Amino acid sequence: MEVLAIAAPGDTIHVYGEVHEGTITIEKSVVLIGHDGAVIDGGEQGEVVLIKSNDVTIEGFTIRGSRISNLEDNAGIKASECRNTVIQDNFLDGCFFAIYLSGSKGALVEHNTVVGHNVRDDQMGNGIHLWKCNSAIIRNNTVRNHRDGIYFEFVTDSRIIDNISTGHIRYGLHFMFSHRNEYIGNLFRDNGAGVAVMYSHHMIMRHNRFEANRGASAYGLLLKEINDGEVTDNLMMDNTTGLMVDGCNRISVERNEFRNNGWALRLFANALYCAFNDNAFIANTFDLSSNGELKENVMSGNYWDRYVGYDLDHDKVGDTPHRPLGFFALLVERIPYAMVFSRSLFVSLLDRAERLLPTLTPAALQDEHPLMRQQEWVGKADKNNGNAPISVRTMNGRSNDMDHG
């Protein structure tokens, strides 16, 4: 590693099977490639690899030993105020923060494996942490057991594609004040609180899988104060709450599959001009829940496995509207422990009566055109891990290739 001092900008340095101890600071545009299990061990000193120049590539290293600190965000790989940083094929083992980019432009973080210690949340930083960046691409990484798997704050025009983020103490993916970003084809599973997208606008969320995020305040996907977002072709499965929408405007939620969640969709009454079309709701305890009147939102063409209507003209669309908001869902919203009466005969009777003669549930939100059968393309997020490009036929038959590279 001493060679760094004499390297010229633009050089490529190959490191073979060497264990380097201590912090490395890179102040030239070099490509650093590790082979045969090359290790950089920060030795709990502070940062491990510190990038301070444009056009730096770090590839193929095992990186460990960034010090846990309450004052500094020590990271396995940290780049600040750089352009075109490339971080790929590294293994970040138990770092405090693993990959930390601040003020970066056009970074590429690809094929890394990031594994944290999964201790208390004040002892653990985020897996991939971006602050005030733009045009970054985070692709094909596996992130496990950190605080937040992938964290974006003030990050714009970036893409998160085909990553796997599991077992984090807090969120698998977390956006704050980050606009015009896309995340596509990712898998989020077993995270303490699921995925949160907050205070952002023009977000695109497609073909992701949100699975098994369970707990009192765990969501498959939490949208808070989001304007103009698009949530399409995702699968939400086995979550306490599949999708939570709080204070959002002009969100379109389409062609998603909600399966086996406690609450498939929780919609706060402060949502405006949101559209929920062509989704499938299957085997959820509650399909929809809300804390008040739902106005100015649209809901149409969804498949509800609870729908009991008929289709006399055989156009595959039910002839009577479906009211997804049941009496019992409202009751549980008011008195949570009413949950003990779930599926008791008395509650079922009340629920049925309410559906026939709605008196308590707001009539505003109903699906005028519920489907009789689930559409084939709904929720076809990649069933394996989200690595392969998926083509999904859209409604009008166009092929919508999601591998944006």
Place this chain on the structure above:
Amino acid sequence: MLKVFKYTLIDLARNRFVLGYALLMLFVAEGLFFVEDDPSKALLSLVQVVMALVPLIALVFTIVYSYDSLEFTQLLAVQPIARRSILAGQLLALCTALLVAQGFGLGLPLIVHLPNMAALMLSFSGSGLVLVFTALGLLIALKQREKARGVGVGLTVWFLFVLVYDALLMALMFSFSDHPIEPFVVPLAALNPIDMGRILVMLQVDLAAMMGYSGAVYKDFFGSYGGIAVAAAVLLLWFVVPTLFSFRTFQRKDL
């Protein structure tokens, strides 16, 4: 007692009602699994059927059978057999017959279609309900002299357990919703054997939703082995207490 048990069981085996019960359960269970694509959804429908139907059938059948076999009971009573043995034999035979029928009608489809924890819980609580409501039915039959009255009381008891109890509890919950009565509502619900059985199954099925909010508390309680032990104890209590009353009544009864 074993002789009484044996002959009553033979009589029950010939009884078309028991066979009918087994076939009905089999028909309902298979039908639900056939109609629903998703076996776990079929289970949910099955839970509602079991929680309503099993108590009803156990109650009504036990009551009707007790009246119909009154002459045989009188015949036994003049033999040198302790009354305790007669009743114990009969009760045991009734429970065995209904449990076997239910094992065939409900247990078999569950094992075939959905061998998981929720199905096991459903079989467990279904069996518990058979025992509880057979015991209750026997007590009612012994207390009432007239058959029609007995069946009437049986239906009323069923109605109380299956609907009225929940309705009252929910009314209570509503009127005291501003007070922290949560610690009382759950144990109160668990006192009703039907609710108890339902909660046990629901904890396995609606786990995701139960985990929300205070659900974790129930999960900690009922989901653990200790909780299942408590549930079993509640069911056992509901079996033992009516049975003790039955024995007392039968000892003193002028047949």
